[in-house]
Amino acid sequence: MSARSLALALLCAGQLMVILDGTIVNVALPAIQEDLGFTPATLGWVVNAYLIPFAGLLLLSGRLGDLLGRKRVFVAGLALFTAASALCGLAQTPETLLAARFLQGVGGAVTSSVTLAMVVTLFPELPARVRAIGVYSFVQSAGGTLGLLLGGVLTQGLGWHWIFFVNVPVGMAVTVLAQRTLVAEPGTARRRTTDAPGAVLVTAALMLAVYAIVTAELALGIGALVVLVAFVVRQARIADPLVPLRMFRNRTVAGALGTHALLISGIFSFQFFAVLYMRKVLGFDEVGTGLGVVPVPLLIGVMSLGVAPKVIARFGPRGVLLAGLALVASGLGLLGTVSADGAYVSDVFPATVPLGIGFGLVMPALAGLAMSGATEEDSGLASGMFNTVQQVGASLGLAVLSSLAVSRTAGLLADGTPAAEALTDGYRLAFRVSSGAVLAALAVAALVLRDGSRTPVTAGGR
Template identity: 40%
Template sequence: MRLLPAYVGGFLVIMDATIVAVALPSTGAALGIDAAALPWVVNSYTLPFAGFLLLGGRLADVLGPRAALLAGLLTFAAATTAGGLAGSAPMLFAARAAQGIGGAVLLPATLAVIATVHPAGPARTRALAAWSAVGAVGATAGTVLGGVLTEWAGWRWVLLVAVPPALAAAAMTVRTVPAHRPGASRPRLDLTGAALVTAGLTAVVLALTMSAVSTLMAGLLLLAGFVARQRRAPDPLLPPSTWRLPGVARGNVVMFTVGLAFFATPVLLALHLQRDSGWSALAAGLAFVPVALALVAGGRLAAWTTVRWGPRRAAATGLAVAAAGYVGLALDAGGYATSVGGPGVLVGLGIGAAFTPITVVATAAVPQAAAGLAGGVLTTTRQLSAAVGLAGLSAVVLAAGEQAAMVVACACCATAAVLAFLLPRTGSPPDQAGPSAPGTASPDS
């Protein structure tokens, strides 16, 4: 029960990035949004979400996981209500932006809460398995629920459906999540670094969304300034030594590589089923139910494989299974069962089984006092990979078709499987000395 608010929060944040996709035509018709501006229903959420993730993660360390989780849930619920009741396009875009900021505080806090309740060991692995499965299901369930709600209740309920569970999770947070007890070295917030990284990440994701080279260069320059700032700041937002902790850099590289393939897949397949196969929004949404169930099964399996096999073998095996699924999607042979359903189940099972060991590796060596930061780094990696993957695979679809995009996705997943063999053999326990003292941590094996 103590972790249920974290699971609910993670599910809602990930789901909301995809749930509006199938409702875009209805939303545009209701609010008078033309085709050129319609993607901003999605972009106005994902841009601030990506930009504020690292800052949100650090806030979980400064304020404490429970306070950050509660603030994120309440902000998310209020903004979602405003979006569902919006009477114009500007109101909807503003509400979606506020949702993204709330989600950027909320998602890293969910990982920090897990680290607080389960500092290390098999219990944390099981908790992370549940968290990974819930997040992966949220990405797919958004498409399913979006189709059902758009067809039966209207586009506003695509947003409003998240309000009751967010408020219920906030109430449970107060009652069940342990309070933060900051130590003597409670971190301070590097406001200059926060401004640089938030603006830089937002610009990079915006550039990838709009194919704007000048904006991309500006974003990269801001991120370079952030890196320089972290080297000399007395209390850096992201201490450079964090990357030298066992598994942090390698885990994030593997997560980024697999994210290039996976996070864009539900969106591309939903559009393919509606545009090319003539499916309704409801039918396209329901087509992902088997994938969602496979993600849950993979997540449950990961709790066992990660402990018994170690993160390296568990991640590589799951990613190999997912790559096999992408082969089926690329072949696009026969009807739904052989072209989407069956291959999609393999992708879901493999990804669900791989996310947990990758998350374990990327966060295990980070001390509890910096658990929010570790969550912010990992979720930023996931969001950037989603933006890059969607932009890249969409370009492939336009140039060469859906099958070619699935071939590229398969290559990304297979590459991630190979990279997984570079992960540490076991998840390292947290080093309470913190990221500023990497010399006390053991090297990657």
């Protein structure tokens, strides 16, 4: 294995740990509740305690990677994530687990924020970069689904503690090898300090926004918006901003981020509602549910690792992106027809094929477009922005879709509809809205993005 291939493997291994941890805990929640005594009202914070710092710190961490050196930031984040994973596995009380999950979220944000930028820097020549982004995209898109399978196997076979303990040896090995293998790069920004007030504002705005989403608190959402406006005003006025607003004037960057936000807000419903449908309507156990989603990561792997680099080189990223988005929307549309007396083979599996193929095409094309508009100086920030959009889009999409599904189900139950039919109708509504969100992403990509608009954002201006 060449030095660059080893470096790519280490970067993707670290990213895979972070992505897996976002979903691996979902299957284990009932066991955690029973063992540690979480109430139904507080159990959701096992997920939220990780999600809020993760989403809130991505932008700041990406900028720190530009300022301090991305290898340094990546290794520090991975070490913190690994240590926090051990604390999660050792937790004996709800409070201890939530505190450790918060630290995991911090470490995950620091690690993930610079990974894509390091991949792009590692492979400057276009053909190799497309292949490397395909590997990264497979980790990004398939990791969450793989987490559902691994979470079921570990929880059912060894106990919930092992969904966290499994990170420790892997994280230690990757941290040591990354320290020895990755090339140390100096900070690429023009100064060694950062916009501290801006950093506080954007971190507070993102954390408040995600907290408002997961708790459905309107006042917090308004507060997040106010803080975000204050941050934007500051960035427009200072000479050396944390997030140069010129990046949003670039058609490629803005279009890719908008497409990504709509795509993720829709596609995340598959991981959530398809699992619920298989568990609560079809009666699958944890392992069966994990196996039920396996076709999606398998197809994503085939497409993003083998097919996507070739078709992107042949037809350009925009054309591949549009085709992939159409496939994803059709897969979600198929799930919008599931029935209460259905079966996996007829109701779920047919949708996994266009979902896996489409997402395996979309993510390499989209990641490449998002990074193509950034300069070397801002690539860490662009990487952080790409991941921030993913986390906030997933949170917002899930909050909206869950509310719609729960409301539809509750109304049907009140009218005397059998539980299975009421649940299924709620899931159908969520999938149909998800398909609409992906169609909106397709419209944005078609209208805004161009294969020829690859000129990076200039370093001058704000």
